[in-house]
Amino acid sequence: MKKKDSILAFVSGLLSGIFVVPLLLGALGIPGFEVVLTALFGERNPWAIVFSVLLIVLFLFVTNRLSKKGEQKNV
Structure with a gap:
């Protein structure tokens, strides 16, 4: 359940x-995320993609760590 x-x-x-x-x-x-990325990096800049991917990886890493930490407390 x-x-x-x-x-x-x-x-x-x-x-x-x-x-x-x-x-x-x-x-x-x-403003939305795409507006912020355009303001920071300009249009069609590959660094905007790198920055977005790094944010996603960081979010997934932190979420995974917190999930594992919560599982250890429940056991």
Whole structure:
């Protein structure tokens, strides 16, 4: 049952991150990630892709570490 709950939480977090958060931030006047990347690196700059990939890898690494840490506490 725990695995089903964690999958449901993951899917709901993913959907809210894709659909709800950008709408709320846009309503507040906060620019999206693509606007920030264009402002930082300019158009068609390969460093923007490298920066994005590094952020994704960092996020996955931290999430994995926190997940393993939580599993150790439950055992």
